[in-house]
Amino acid sequence: MSKKVVILHGSPRVSGNSDILAKEFKKGAEDAGNEVKKISFPMRFINYCKGCLGCVSSGECVIHDDMSGILEDMADADIIVFASPIYFNTISGQMKTMIDRLTPKAKQLCDKDYYFLFSAATDNQKSLDPAVCELRGFLNCIGVESEKGIVFGLNAESEGEINHNENALKQAFEFGKNI
Numbered sequence: 001m002s003k004k005v006v007i008l009h010g011s012p013r014v015s016g017n018s019d020i021l022a023k024e025f026k027k028g029a030e031d032a033g034n035e036v037k038k039i040s041f042p043m044r045f046i047n048y049c050k051g052c053l054g055c056v057s058s059g060e061c062v063i064h065d066d067m068s069g070i071l072e073d074m075a076d077a078d079i080i081v082f083a084s085p086i087y088f089n090t091i092s093g094q095m096k097t098m099i100d101r102l103t104p105k106a107k108q109l110c111d112k113d114y115y116f117l118f119s120a121a122t123d124n125q126k127s128l129d130p131a132v133c134e135l136r137g138f139l140n141c142i143g144v145e146s147e148k149g150i151v152f153g154l155n156a157e158s159e160g161e162i163n164h165n166e167n168a169l170k171q172a173f174e175f176g177k178n179i
Contacts, residue, residue: 045065102142
């Protein structure tokens with residue numbers, strides 16, 4: 001049965017290492033017959049959460065930007081993929097800004113499967129623990145027990161360097177193919 005997949009590419013760079021991993025996941029998922037939508041944050045305008053809690057009573061964010069469409073896509077998906085470069089051992093600011101804006105649809109996001117795709121300059125997977133903890137913290141808040149898979153794309157500092165990490169590329173493709 002075909003599934004709807006939303007890939008959230010949280011890098012400020014188009015065609016960077018996390019984007020390459022996202023494209024591999026997308027290829028695998030599409031090869032398996034799934035419907036995939038990749039949302040790249042450099043092409044979107046997402047404001048910071050104001051903390052006004054207007055969304056708690058209305059179910060809608062009071063900020064009118066590209067986030068409303070992203071929320072609808074996420075609520076409609078079966079699978080959600082977070083693809084982020086690692087900056088100072090955690091997810092990008094763009095990814096965190098988007099996560100902070102998920103409150104209006106949080107109840108609709110708890111029945112999804114989640115995958116994490118990380119690209120990092122380091123060769124030390126343990127140093128990505130804060131990024132994993134950040135995303136698992138979000139999942140915990142919405143009642144999701146755990147992610148379905150994580151790709152650690154290490155040793156990828158320069159743009160395109162992830163292409164030398166065949167294991168990460170293959171794992172991203174296989175995760176997509178086997179959802």
